[in-house]
Amino acid sequence: MFEMFEYEFMQRAFIAGLFIATLASISGTFIVLKRYSLMSETLAHSALVGVAVGLVAGFNPLWIAVLVALVSAWLMEYLRSSFSLYSDAILSIILSGSLAIAVIIVSLGGSFNNSLFSYLFGSILSVSYEDVITILVFGTLSLGFLLLFAKELYFIAYDEEVAKTSGIKVWLLNFLLVSVVAVIIALSIRVVGSLLIGALMVIPTVAALQYRVGFKKTILIALFFALFSVSFGMSISFYFSLPSGATIVLCVIALFVLSLILNRR
Amino acid sequence: MPISFKVPIFDVKGLDFNVSGVSILSNISLEIFEGEYIAIIGPNGGGKTTLIRILLGLEKPSAGRLKIYGKKYENFKEWHKIGYVPQRASLVDENFPATVEDIVSMGRVAKRGLFGGMSKADKRAVEDAMKKMDVLTLKDKMVGTLSGGQRQRVMIARALASHPKILILDEPNTGVDIVSQQRFYALLSKLNQEEKITILFITHDIGVIVDDIQRVFTINQKATICNNPKEAMSCEEMSSLYGLDAHLLYNHKHEH
Numbered sequence: 379m380f381e382m383f384e385y386e387f388m389q390r391a392f393i394a395g396l397f398i399a400t401l402a403s404i405s406g407t408f409i410v411l412k413r414y415s416l417m418s419e420t421l422a423h424s425a426l427v428g429v430a431v432g433l434v435a436g437f438n439p440l441w442i443a444v445l446v447a448l449v450s451a452w453l454m455e456y457l458r459s460s461f462s463l464y465s466d467a468i469l470s471i472i473l474s475g476s477l478a479i480a481v482i483i484v485s486l487g488g489s490f491n492n493s494l495f496s497y498l499f500g501s502i503l504s505v506s507y508e509d510v511i512t513i514l515v516f517g518t519l520s521l522g523f524l525l526l527f528a529k530e531l532y533f534i535a536y537d538e539e540v541a542k543t544s545g546i547k548v549w550l551l552n553f554l555l556v557s558v559v560a561v562i563i564a565l566s567i568r569v570v571g572s573l574l575i576g577a578l579m580v581i582p583t584v585a586a587l588q589y590r591v592g593f594k595k596t597i598l599i600a601l602f603f604a605l606f607s608v609s610f611g612m613s614i615s616f617y618f619s620l621p622s623g624a625t626i627v628l629c630v631i632a633l634f635v636l637s638l639i640l641n642r643r
Numbered sequence: 644m645p646i647s648f649k650v651p652i653f654d655v656k657g658l659d660f661n662v663s664g665v666s667i668l669s670n671i672s673l674e675i676f677e678g679e680y681i682a683i684i685g686p687n688g689g690g691k692t693t694l695i696r697i698l699l700g701l702e703k704p705s706a707g708r709l710k711i712y713g714k715k716y717e718n719f720k721e722w723h724k725i726g727y728v729p730q731r732a733s734l735v736d737e738n739f740p741a742t743v744e745d746i747v748s749m750g751r752v753a754k755r756g757l758f759g760g761m762s763k764a765d766k767r768a769v770e771d772a773m774k775k776m777d778v779l780t781l782k783d784k785m786v787g788t789l790s791g792g793q794r795q796r797v798m799i800a801r802a803l804a805s806h807p808k809i810l811i812l813d814e815p816n817t818g819v820d821i822v823s824q825q826r827f828y829a830l831l832s833k834l835n836q837e838e839k840i841t842i843l844f845i846t847h848d849i850g851v852i853v854d855d856i857q858r859v860f861t862i863n864q865k866a867t868i869c870n871n872p873k874e875a876m877s878c879e880e881m882s883s884l885y886g887l888d889a890h891l892l893y894n895h896k897h898e899h
Contacts (some may be wrong), residue, residue, distance in 0.1 A: 411739065533749045536739060540729060543699045544753040544805065545722035587738055590785055596740035 382616045387545035390550050391502035391622070395569045395608040401562045402570075403604035404524050406579035407557060407597050410503065410587075411535035416466060417454065417556070418474040418563060419576040424450035425564040426572045427476050438495065440512055443567060445595045446593045447560035450476065455556055459549075500571030500623025502615055513565045520558045527551055532593055555579045569608075571623030578604060578630060585634040588641040650713040651676050652841060653698055658707030660693055667865050671707070675843060678806060680835045680858045683845045689863035691845045692730065695813055698843075699727055714740050723753050726802030727887050728795075730813040730845075735794055737787035743797050747773055750804025768804050775838075776800035776830065779868040792823025796830070803834075810834065812844035824848070828855065 382388045409418060428446030432439030450472055457468045484494055496504045524531070533541040534548055542548045559579075568576040586599035611626030618625075651674040663728060668690045675681060683691050696702040699710065700716055708817045711719040750772065751765045761769075773779040776796040781789065795815060802810055810829075818823045832855050871881040 396809065513645050529749075529755065531751045536749065537729070539701060540700065540727055540801075541749075541752075543722060543725065543727045544750070545720065546753055588742060590738075590787075591740060591784070592742040592783075593740050593745050615811075626796070 380606040382613065382641075387503055387505065388612075388616060390507065390510050391569060391612055392609070393426040394505050394510050395502075395612050395626075396605060396624075397513055397517050398562070398566045398569055398603035399608040400601060401520055402526075402566060402575065402578045403582045403600040404579045405523070405559050406596060406604075407583045407586075408524075408555060411532075412555075413426045414556075414559075416469045416473075417451075418559065418579040420454070420469045420476070421447050421450055421560050421563045422567065422572040422575045423473045423480070425560075425567055426480040426497065427483070428564065429494065430487070433493055434483055434487040438508065438512075440509055440564065440568065443564040444516065444561055447564040451556040451560035452553075455553055461556050479525055486603055496571075496621075497567050498571050498573050499602070499621040500567070500569050500574060502569065502612055502622045502628070505568050509568050510561045513568075516561050516565055520561050522598055523554060523558050527554070530544065531555060550561075551606055552570045569612075569622055570626055571621065574623035574627045576625040578607070581627075581634050582607070585630070585637040588634075588637040590641070601639045603630060606631060651710075654708075654710040654713075655698075656708040658664040658697065658709060659705045660690070660697060660702065661705045666864060667698075667860055668704075668862075671862075671865070672704045673843065673860060675809070676836075677841050677880060678764075678839055680832070680842045680855065680857045681844075681860060682858075683843065683860045683862055684847070689861045692813055695811055695843075695845065696701040699725065699811065701809075722791055726750075726799075726803050726805060726807030726810045726840075728798050728810070728815055729814040730815075730817055739787060741786050742783055743773070743786055743789070744769065746754055746786050746797050747778075747800045747804050748784075749799040754805060768806065772800040772803040775803060775834070790820075790823070792820060792826065795823065795827060799830070803840075807840065809841040809843060812842070814845050814847065816846070816848060822875055 380605055383392070398579060406418070409415060416510075425443040425447040428441075428443030429439040431437075431446070432442035435442075454468060454472060457463060458465055493504075495501075530541070530546050533546060534551060538548055563572075563575050563579070566578065570578050582600040582603040583596070585603055586596045589596070589599055591599070607626050607630035611629040612622050614625040614629070615622040646692070653673070653675040655671055655673050658668060659666065671694065675722070685691050693702060693876070697704050698711075700719070700722070709716045712724070732863070746856055748761065748765075751761070751768060755765060770779065773782055776799050778793065778796050778800055781793060781797075786794060789797065799810070799812075803814040810831075814828065832881075836841045855889050
């Protein structure tokens with residue numbers, strides 16, 4: 379079982395994967411409670427534009443993905459607050475627009491379809507030492523924000539207006555939350571893939587909600603589900619040569635179905 | 644208007660609020676002092692909720708002056724002095740992962756610093772608020788499993804946890820049964836008389852106003868302030884405010 383850790387690439391993949399599971403499940407709790415679930419999908423597709431640009435221009439795709447995801451997150455917040463448009467319609471427009479741009483850039487570049495495939499579905503082989511450092515640095519900053527402002531973010535998720543009237547800077551925290559989520563999603567696409575990261579953010583929380591417990595316990599259950607799914611999914615990926623994103627997501631879906639059955643009303 | 648030399652909590656002068664050129668509130672002037680127990684009544688769409696939202700800083704007035712504790716509302720920072728219970732407070736999302744204690748603790752969030760966990764004072768304030776609202780025994784229950792009346796008391800406990808000077812409630816009895824409503828009004832009176840908390844609330848429950856309230860603001864685009872609540876209950880007043888339905892409602896109240 380543990381011989382997989384004899385390989386350096388697996389050590390890197392596990393460090394990156396477990397950290398991403400922590401970030402995705404904690405940020406995912408706030409995203410789900412704020413009814414922003416579709417946002418993670420949209421930002422993941424936006425990050426793909428960054429990956430495509432990075433691959434064509436020869437820069438580190440992860441860095442460009444972080445940048446493009448951030449710009450998309452801010453654009454979303456701007457459109458939502460400045461125009462009378464439906465939130466889900468804005469997400470849908472940015473999602474398809476980003477995918478269209480990414481496909482065109484990939485078609486023009488032509489010769490890196492295999493590299494792109496690993497960003498779409500995740501690959502434990504592709505996590506470099508540089509990626510691990512990037513994930514640890516940006517991930518620590520993101521985790522720090524989430525833990526520092528957890529109480530405010532929870533209040534805002536429950537009742538944004540009452541939070542505002544109690545003196546909490548709601549617009550600033552909402553802006554920072556979508557920025558942090560954009561960074562986390564961009565960091566995650568190496569291991570989980572841009573088409574599947576949304577699932578790792580949303581499903582552990584939805585599964586944890588089935589247990590109908592308080593906020594802290596819900597976060598802890600979601601965190602446990604995410605860590606277990608990433609560990610188990612990456613192990614399956616290693617032994618059966620399957621894309622890691624797909625095995626991780628199937629594992630977390632299995633936990634969701636189990637939670638649903640165990641807590642059936 | 645009570646004669647007072649104290650600084651009012653809210654001091655509103657000539658306040659207008661327009662949306663896309665349509666006047667919602669026009670030339671509203673009123674003062675609210677500490678210790679008062681005030682009801683706001685008026686027909687749907689008359690601007691009651693808009694007025695409260697302006698007082699809470701959720702909407703910006705189109706014209707006029709609003710001072711909170713003597714400060715221009717843009718410069719007012721002590722929002723913890725104002726407790727707010729919105730209209731839909733008892734209609735909670737049943738799946739939201741929150742115990743009663745989680746919800747009441749939210750009332751302390753703005754008072755805790757950036758790195759602040761729950762201090763002993765915070766825990767005491769949360770426990771006191773739950774005791775006052777008689778929900779301490781429910782503290783570990785999920786809020787989604789409570790009745791409408793219990794949820795309503797939890798939301799007020801959350802507002803009380805920040806030790807507010809004034810409690811603002813927007814139609815707090817939405818989704819609450821009759822027995823819970825009576826208990827609720829008794830609690831409001833107790834908070835006003837024993838805790839000296841100023842109460843300002845929107846209601847359609849006109850019968851309650853006669854019994855306990857010190858002043859009534861009738862809002863229907865403009866404000867009429869009645870210092871003797873029984874004045875507000877005259878058929879003429881009610882008819883001009885609500886139309887024929889109010890006339891019937893008034894009679895109904897006195898027949899029972």
